[in-house]
Amino acid sequence: MTALLRATGLTRRFGGFTAVDHVDMEVQEGGIHAVIGPNGAGKTTLFRLLTGLVRPTEGRIVFAGSEIGGSRPHKIARRGLAQSFQLTAIFPRLSVLESVQAAIIARQRHTRDVLHWTGRSTTAEAGAILDRVGLGAASGQLANTLSHGDQRALDLALALAGRPRLLLLDEPTAGMSILETRQTIDLIVDLVRTDGLTVLFSEHDMDMVFGISETITVLHQGRVIADGPAATVRADDDVMAIYLGNAVRERN
Amino acid sequence: MNQPVRTTLQKHSERLVPFVGRGPVDVHRRPRQVALRVGGVVALLVLLLVAGQVLDIARLLTLEEALALAAFAMASNLLIGYGGLVSFGQAAFFGIGSYTVALGWLHWQLSFWLALVIAPLIGGAVAGIIGLLALRSRRLYFALLTLAFSQLCYVLAQERYTFTQGANGVIGPMLPDSLIDPRHAYLFVLAVAAAAALVLWKITTSPFGLVLRATRENRERMQALGVNVFGHQLLAFVISGAFCSLAGVLFVVYSQSAYPELLDWTQSGYAVYMVVIGGMFTFLGPALGAGVYTFANQYLAQHTSDWQLILGLILLVIVLFRPDGLAGLLSPRPWRSAARRLQARFGQQEDSTTDTTDPDRTTGELP
Numbered sequence: 001m002t003a004l005l006r007a008t009g010l011t012r013r014f015g016g017f018t019a020v021d022h023v024d025m026e027v028q029e030g031g032i033h034a035v036i037g038p039n040g041a042g043k044t045t046l047f048r049l050l051t052g053l054v055r056p057t058e059g060r061i062v063f064a065g066s067e068i069g070g071s072r073p074h075k076i077a078r079r080g081l082a083q084s085f086q087l088t089a090i091f092p093r094l095s096v097l098e099s100v101q102a103a104i105i106a107r108q109r110h111t112r113d114v115l116h117w118t119g120r121s122t123t124a125e126a127g128a129i130l131d132r133v134g135l136g137a138a139s140g141q142l143a144n145t146l147s148h149g150d151q152r153a154l155d156l157a158l159a160l161a162g163r164p165r166l167l168l169l170d171e172p173t174a175g176m177s178i179l180e181t182r183q184t185i186d187l188i189v190d191l192v193r194t195d196g197l198t199v200l201f202s203e204h205d206m207d208m209v210f211g212i213s214e215t216i217t218v219l220h221q222g223r224v225i226a227d228g229p230a231a232t233v234r235a236d237d238d239v240m241a242i243y244l245g246n247a248v249r250e251r252n
Numbered sequence: 253m254n255q256p257v258r259t260t261l262q263k264h265s266e267r268l269v270p271f272v273g274r275g276p277v278d279v280h281r282r283p284r285q286v287a288l289r290v291g292g293v294v295a296l297l298v299l300l301l302v303a304g305q306v307l308d309i310a311r312l313l314t315l316e317e318a319l320a321l322a323a324f325a326m327a328s329n330l331l332i333g334y335g336g337l338v339s340f341g342q343a344a345f346f347g348i349g350s351y352t353v354a355l356g357w358l359h360w361q362l363s364f365w366l367a368l369v370i371a372p373l374i375g376g377a378v379a380g381i382i383g384l385l386a387l388r389s390r391r392l393y394f395a396l397l398t399l400a401f402s403q404l405c406y407v408l409a410q411e412r413y414t415f416t417q418g419a420n421g422v423i424g425p426m427l428p429d430s431l432i433d434p435r436h437a438y439l440f441v442l443a444v445a446a447a448a449a450l451v452l453w454k455i456t457t458s459p460f461g462l463v464l465r466a467t468r469e470n471r472e473r474m475q476a477l478g479v480n481v482f483g484h485q486l487l488a489f490v491i492s493g494a495f496c497s498l499a500g501v502l503f504v505v506y507s508q509s510a511y512p513e514l515l516d517w518t519q520s521g522y523a524v525y526m527v528v529i530g531g532m533f534t535f536l537g538p539a540l541g542a543g544v545y546t547f548a549n550q551y552l553a554q555h556t557s558d559w560q561l562i563l564g565l566i567l568l569v570i571v572l573f574r575p576d577g578l579a580g581l582l583s584p585r586p587w588r589s590a591a592r593r594l595q596a597r598f599g600q601q602e603d604s605t606t607d608t609t610d611p612d613r614t615t616g617e618l619p
Binding site for chain 1: 470474479
């Protein structure tokens with residue numbers, strides 16, 4: 001396997017605060033890679049750096065052989081890096097079908113087309129994607145009438161419509177019911193196994209992290225404190241102390 | 253001491269921002285609905301054609317003015333309703349259209365038909381320049397920048413006396429012979445306004461139209477999907493500017509003059525007024541608003557000097573009780589949805605969220 005994404009010395013400061021501090025990491029193509037760490041460890045900023053929503057202060061990001069650090073978000077997205085947002089990012093007053101159609105049009109680069117009708121080339125594909133995430137029956141509803149779990153599913157559908165090579169998921173199961181969490185995990189695994197997608201995700205649910213990821217990067221106060229195969233990271237003393245230790249303590 | 257004042261202001265702006273930002277909502281249409289809509293539009297066109305033959309000249313002229321303003325309102329709604337970009341400077345483009353005809357005639361004996369073609373090009377080009385600068389800002393700042401640029405155009409028209417004849421405006425026989433007969437002129441305005449509406453409708457139903465609405469709903473998400481949102485909003489701004497200019501040309505057919513007030517911010521305000529009272533959630537809502545505005549303006553002014561007060565009260569009632577405008581009254585169950593909205597307004601506090609999920613809004617849509 002080769003590295004699809006490589007960050008070197010990636011740093012982001014906000015005033016005097018260093019949110020992401022010289023992070024080095026590699027995401028292997030075709031794998032499931034988790035980023036974990038306590039709240040405020042810099043996971044979300046790291047993701048925003050990778051997708052271009054935040055510009056790096058220092059460091060490099062290479063995706064599929066090209067430097068993307070500091071590029072504008074839409075340029076990075078066009079290279080095949082899609083994301084699902086931690087705070088669900090949907091189009092509240094578009095229908096579910098229209099939302100996915102908009103995402104497909106964006107991928108096809110037909111966004112300046114004023115001569116054709118919206119439906120023609122996109123309805124069938126949008127329907128297939130919605131079936132895949134379990135929203136096939138809801139395509140006529142306005143997006144803001146969906147339940148929270150269904151909105152997360154729609155968010156994922158929007159990311160998939162871009163046919164990405166790398167999918168970034170920021171806490172994909174946050175706020176979901178047990179059943180919805182199960183379905184989302186199955187879908188992620190299926191996307192990687194069947195479609196050859198690469199997934200990089202952050203998550204608080206340790207069962208999910210150790211259940212499906214092959215590689216884990218642990219962040220603490222903006223720095224990488226452990227990085228490697230899931231089994232190695234699980235056995236790491238620092239991780240136990242700083243992160244898992246806290247979790248165990250909280251539970252007791 | 254300042255604290256309570258600020259919070260009151262904030263409360264009002266919070267209530268207004270989701271309102272002005274809201275726009276057309278589409279749902280799947282059943283064939284019967286489609287037939288109803290097509291039938292409605294054909295009936296409206298026939299009615300307007302018949303009116304052109306039977307109305308007396310005074311009323312015909314009012315209707316002609318309403319048609320020109322309807323084109324103006326629909327072109328503005330591409331930004332306001334579909335794009336969620338509340339521009340307070342659309343009058344600049346409207347005025348540029350009028351002045352293209354008038355100044356072309358005054359200085360270069362430019363043919364009206366040529367001006368009809370050139371005006372949207374000039375309007376679009378100026379919109380490109382203004383949009384390039386104004387679209388760098390969002391929401392209130394965008395509105396203020398568009399207002400500032402249009403006031404700049406207004407002052408230019410007012411002050412450059414040798415070129416524009418200043419506050420007097422340009423008046424004279426600038427129309428071609430074939431448009432001297434008021435009934436011919438009316439038919440011409442109707443034809444161009446209808447054609448403009450058709451093109452605008454095509455744009456709103458195209459992939460570009462969907463991308464524009466999606467960007468209004470969630471700009472950052474659209475960026476993450478690989479869309480250069482600035483470029484698309486700029487394109488919408490240019491298209492809107494071009495069609496506002498075309499509407500300005502139509503207005504000259506009615507007024508046979510061009511004057512600085514056409515570029516003033518109050519003229520931009522009228523566009524927003526027509527869009528809001530007609531209904532920005534529907535394609536033809538702004539046209540309805542233009543009709544109501546023009547006729548109310550005309551007849552109220554004959555009976556009372558406080559006509560602007562009455563127009564203001566109408567706006568107030570609509571903003572409070574029917575944010576989907578008069579077009580919302582055409583929904584199959586207008587009273588039920590109105591009752592629900594009243595309940596949402598006064599029954600509980602989180603009114604803005606209940607509004608957005610009201611399913612009746614979507615059924616009240618015109619084609």
